[in-house]
Amino acid sequence: MSEPQSALLLRKQLAELNKNPVEGFSAGLIDDNDIYRWEVLIIGPPDTLYEGGFFKCHLHFPKEYPLRPPKMKFVTEIWHPNIDKNGDVCISILHEPGDDKFGYEKASERWLPVHTVETILISVISMLADPNDESPANVDAAKEWRESYSEFKRKVARCVRKSQEEC
């Protein structure tokens, strides 16, 4: 009885992702000795403004995983309505269930203990393709996305170019 359930579960997922990689991202650990901190490289989804970009993200899992969700942060600079200016990702499936103070999200859209690195990344990749401007984390990006799309496109293109230089 050495490792907690969360560590075993994450180790299992890491092994599975190494064996059968999923299209759209690659996953590993930031530090090989810490199973709770992952580094993921998201490939900008084709046919979106982010196409061609390589976005590095960190996932930080709590010890109570899978009962509680991880936190996700883009390390590479990115301009998107649902990612705040510090890189923190704001999507409903990473929010804990419970009383929703603001009434924005249904319980079914929030965190569930069946989510894995793979299902989280699939949601984030689909969020890149399809921003949700109802609850923006980056209000300026959301406003631009709605009102001055060409400026929004320009900023995203700049991030994509920058991400290619960093890789």
Added chain:
Amino acid sequence: MGNCFKRATTDDLSLLRGSDSIRETFSNQLGSSPYQEALTVQSISPVYNPSPSVTSLVTQLTEEEQVKIAKRIGLIQHLPTGTYDGSKKARECVICMAEFIVGDAVRYLPCMHTYHMRCIDDWLMRSLTCPSCMEPVDAALLTSYETN
């Protein structure tokens, strides 16, 4: 739908004490073992989540939170349990991603999804929804009462 209510029901007030499965989960419960040393009881006080992101020792809970948790434990107790015998369709507990082994304690939700008792009870204490189909467990349980 079949019911296997094996346990006698208890009244609301005694639920925090009377929950077998939750007691197993948290290994230590108020007055659960007369032989336990008082010191151990104090140092491994059970931990609850009055809301999903808040973790409190049982001694730190407000009265309102205690009632809420007691009701929740009572509700979970009404969900049928069993032992995995290898005959069911479900092969894996999707919470811990481990295969069921014959003899594992499992719990059946009203939507017929099956999990390790340990895994699902911890989750239900935070949110009363089935992790697979997101059906609200409390509403489904009430419906199953009405139809029986």
